Amino acid sequence: MFECNSTSGCDESCFNRVVGRGISLPLQVFKTVGRGWGVRSRNPIRAGTFVCEYTGVMLRDEDAEAAGLEVGSSELLTSHEGPSGVDARTQDNPELCVDASRTGSVARFVNHCCDPNLFSVFVEYSRHVHRIALFAARDILAYEELTYDYGYVVGSVQDKTLACLCGAANCRGTLV
């Protein structure tokens, strides 16, 4: 799934540009039990609806690591995998991540679930900018917590050792 962007040749009125119009849902940050802050909507959400964009500071992985951030942790959304599911790391397309550890949109408070109700979409994927947005994977009730699958690849990520408290029937047990 792709959204039109500055490289598409269309303008802002294109029906395939929903992320650029911003958040339209009454999203709330709320305190969960055991998982810190979480996000929910005061209104129900229909499947396929744009929820929010994941924003933060775009960094090259090496710069994030130099700054003491752990690439792959839950505060960094990495985007090594190109939209087609192919590993996109090349000299022309450096490894990029979005660092939401200090600043970012409401998406930085969305928790992980092994049976999530949101999915992520690459809105823009270029050499300099990776933009990622969250959409509803199914109809979501008002005040139901919004979640996506952090999708950690098994590796040396610290969060991998964190117990997952999502409560889903298919919970994998850790944040992997």
Ligand SMILES: C[S@@+](CC[C@H](N)C(=O)[O-])C[C@H]1O[C@@H](n2cnc3c(N)ncnc32)[C@H](O)[C@@H]1O
């Ligand atoms: C991107 S933050 C999400 C917002 C976070 N709850 C907060 O209060 O800032 C990711 C962190 O939230 C917690 N978290 C998210 N999903 C979780 C889950 N399913 N089980 C346990 N902790 C979770 C972990 O501490 C994780 O490192």
